[in-house]
Amino acid sequence: MTQKKVREWALDLLLQVEEEKAYSNLLLNETINKSQLNQKDIGLLTELVYGTIQRKMSLNYFLTPFVKDGLETIEVWVKTLLQMSLYQMVYLDKIPERAVIHEAVDIARKKGHEGIGSFVNGVLRSVQRQGVPTFDSIKNENKRLAIQYSTPKWLVRRWIEQFGVSESIQIMEESLKPPHVTIRVNAIKTNREQLMEQLEKEGVLTVKGELSPDALIVKEGQVFSTSAYKDGLFTAQDESSMLVARALSPNEDDHVLDACAAPGGKSTHLAERMNNKGKVLAIDLHEHKVRLISNQSRRLQLSIVEAVSMDVRELINSYQEQSFDKILVDAPCTGFGVLKRKPDIKWSKKEQDIVEMSKIQASILDKVAPLLKKGGQLVYSTCTIDQEENELQMKSFLQKNSDFTWDETLEERMPEKLKQTACNQKGRLLILPQDFQTDGFFIASLLKR
Numbered sequence: 001m002t003q004k005k006v007r008e009w010a011l012d013l014l015l016q017v018e019e020e021k022a023y024s025n026l027l028l029n030e031t032i033n034k035s036q037l038n039q040k041d042i043g044l045l046t047e048l049v050y051g052t053i054q055r056k057m058s059l060n061y062f063l064t065p066f067v068k069d070g071l072e073t074i075e076v077w078v079k080t081l082l083q084m085s086l087y088q089m090v091y092l093d094k095i096p097e098r099a100v101i102h103e104a105v106d107i108a109r110k111k112g113h114e115g116i117g118s119f120v121n122g123v124l125r126s127v128q129r130q131g132v133p134t135f136d137s138i139k140n141e142n143k144r145l146a147i148q149y150s151t152p153k154w155l156v157r158r159w160i161e162q163f164g165v166s167e168s169i170q171i172m173e174e175s176l177k178p179p180h181v182t183i184r185v186n187a188i189k190t191n192r193e194q195l196m197e198q199l200e201k202e203g204v205l206t207v208k209g210e211l212s213p214d215a216l217i218v219k220e221g222q223v224f225s226t227s228a229y230k231d232g233l234f235t236a237q238d239e240s241s242m243l244v245a246r247a248l249s250p251n252e253d254d255h256v257l258d259a260c261a262a263p264g265g266k267s268t269h270l271a272e273r274m275n276n277k278g279k280v281l282a283i284d285l286h287e288h289k290v291r292l293i294s295n296q297s298r299r300l301q302l303s304i305v306e307a308v309s310m311d312v313r314e315l316i317n318s319y320q321e322q323s324f325d326k327i328l329v330d331a332p333c334t335g336f337g338v339l340k341r342k343p344d345i346k347w348s349k350k351e352q353d354i355v356e357m358s359k360i361q362a363s364i365l366d367k368v369a370p371l372l373k374k375g376g377q378l379v380y381s382t383c384t385i386d387q388e389e390n391e392l393q394m395k396s397f398l399q400k401n402s403d404f405t406w407d408e409t410l411e412e413r414m415p416e417k418l419k420q421t422a423c424n425q426k427g428r429l430l431i432l433p434q435d436f437q438t439d440g441f442f443i444a445s446l447l448k449r
Contacts, residue, residue, distance in 0.1 A: 006041050007084070007103050008110075010048035014080050017053060017344050024053055024344050039222070047178065051091060052084045053343040054176050057150040059083040062090065062132040066123045078116060081107060085124055090132060097128050145169065149176065154351045155336070162387050167432070171385070174434040175339035175346075181218040182209060182438075184237040184265070186300050187272050192216060195233055202226040211415055211436045212242040214269075232300040237265045238341075240431045240441035241383070244330060245269035246413050247443050248379040252277040254325040259312045259368050262289030264296040264305070266330055271302040280305045281324075283312040313367040322373040329368060331361040333382035333389050337433060337440025358388050365397050369404070369448075377407060378446045383439055385432060390442040394428060398446070407445035 013031065016022040028049055032042055052059070060071060063082055071079055085104040088095050101124045109117035138144035142160070146153040149172035159168040183206075185195050196206050196216060204223045209215025216234070223229065224236070244266050250256050252275050258267045261282035270280050282293050282305055293307035334357055335345045365380065372378055380397075382389055398404055406427030411419060417436070418429060428444035 006037075006044050007048065008107055009035075010045055010052075011077070011081055011084060011107060011111075013045075013049050014052055014084060015077055017049075018076060018080060021344075021348060023342065024049055025342050033224075039220070042222075047092070048084055048087070050178060050340075050343055052080070052087045053347070054340070055087055055091065055150045056083060056347065057147055057152075059086050059090075059150075061135075061147045062086055062127070063123070065133060066126050066130075074119075075112075077111060078108065078120065081111075081120060082123060085120075086127065086132075089124070089127065101125065101128065141165075145172070149173065151175075152346055155346065158351070158386070163432075170434040171432060171440070174432075174437065175343075177340055177437075179340045180437070181223065182236070182238050183216050183218065183223060183234040184212075184214045184242050184269060185216065185234050186232055187214065188276055189231075189301070190233050195228065198228050198233070199223065199226060202228060209239045209242075211239040211417060211438055212246075213415070214242050215239045230299070235265065235268060235296060235300060237269070238338075238439040238441075239436065240337075240438040241265060242269065243414060243418075243431075243441070244328065244379060244381045244443055245273050247381070247410060247445050248326050248328050248377065249413050250274050250278070250280075250326050254278045255323065256280045257315075257324045257327045257368065257371060258282045259315075259327060259329045259364060260284065260331055261293055261307065262286065264293035264307070266328060267293055267305050267307075268296055268300050268302055270328070271297070271304050272300070274304065276302055276304055278304055282307045283310060283315065285309070285311055313363060316367055316370060319371055321370045322376075323371050325373055325376055327368055327372050327376070327378045328381070329361075329364055329378065330381045331364060331389075333357055333361070333384040334386060335383055337383045337385045337431075337442075340433070341439065354386055354388050358393060361389060361393055362396065365393075366400070369397075369401055372448050374403075374448055376448050378404070378448065380442075380444045380446070382442045385430060385440040385442065390430065390444070391428070394444045394446075403449045404446045405449060407447045410443075410445040 013027050016027055017024050063071060081104055085100050088100045089097050104124060105117045105121045108120040135144050135148040142153055142156050146156045151172050185192050192208060199206055204221030205219045206216040207219060209217055250270055256270055258280055261267045262284040267280050267282040284290050287309040290307045290309040297305040334349050334354055335342060339346055408426045410427050431441045433440045
């Protein structure tokens with residue numbers, strides 16, 4: 001595939017995200033899996049799609065002075081083509097501007113007509129001559145930070161209220177960086193050293209993760225095309241997400257409930273840590289997602305995971321109280337900790353979504369709490385960093401459920417590095433994206449008296 005075709009492909013993906021609200025990460029994975037793209041082409045495609053979505057607000061700010069009648073007057077695909085081209089001109093060093101402009105004009109003519117090609121050429125040539133405007137002229141600080149770091153203004157305000165200006169800027173900066181591909185070693189079948197050696201033979205270079213003892217970070221190669229992947233020696237998972245199973249720390253022969261389980265990363269990790277002995281009941285609302293859990297379990301050769309499609313809030317009708325030794329509620333959330341993997345989230349979510357999501361989380365917790373045995377452990381986790389879905393959610397639950405208390409031994413099961421973070425408290429911890437260049441994550445552990 002030539003670079004020109006890569007850009008056309010990138011534009012198609014960006015339009016699906018913009019117009020059909022498709023998920024960028026799923027579209028990218030699908031395209032990469034179906035295509036015979038080489039490593040360089042995959043890198044460029046990923047960079048163009050993620051980068052353009054991540055920087056959308058900044059790119060629109062840069063473009064505005066060069067489109068006389070306003071950005072809203074041009075067709076969506078033309079605006080998206082200009083955003084993608086400008087992203088390369090402003091943020092990518094290795095691609096000559098003349099090549100970017102030539103490719104953009106060529107795509108505009110193919111997809112539209114000669115007049116659109118001339119318009120795109122005129123805008124990009126003007127940008128090349130004059131340069132883009134700076135952010136200094138924006139006097140309102142929240143607005144300036146929102147445009148500079150391409151984050152909705154309401155989210156900037158909210159983060160500043162919760163974390164302060166300096167920390168919020170670091171969150172936004174980290175969220176604009178490309179994510180690592182991180183894999184979790186299937187400890188039942190191999191270990192990190194053996195897997196690194198095997199992957200190297202298959203042309204994949206990895207290094208050990210910084211945070212999780214189960215993690216490898218992929219530096220080079222197509223890791224999901226290897227025989228090691230087909231043989232179930234590893235699965236994809238972010239390092240901070242890997243800490244959840246360690247937080248719950250189930251024993252062999254435990255009866256464990258994973259209340260919101262799809263796509264199965266944590267369910268399978270729990271099974272691995274149980275040495276494939278006992279039972280993990282993995283519940284998810286959507287049948288197609290439950291199939292993902294089953295498929296994942298089969299590939300990793302884990303027989304104790306039972307995947308069931310239902311609303312976990314109805315489980316109390318099928319199971320007696322105190323049926324489970326341990327319960328994991330990896331709750332549905334707004335996902336503001338994973339913006340570098342799913343950049344479209346920040347444009348699709350609204351502040352009201354936090355309130356609505358908090359209600360769903362609370363109802364799940366209330367319905368599964370009676371299913372836990374006395375003396376049992378409940379771990380609550382999210383891939384968001386908002387206090388309302390995390391710390392405040394837990395405090396509200398504890399106020400309503402006096403038979404639960406903070407599990408003060410959580411810290412003992414976490415990596416040494418986490419003990420130094422400011423957000424580590426008794427029974428819970430918050431990992432911000434910049435702390436270890438991982439996903440932002442909240443983990444809380446509770447004990448039932």
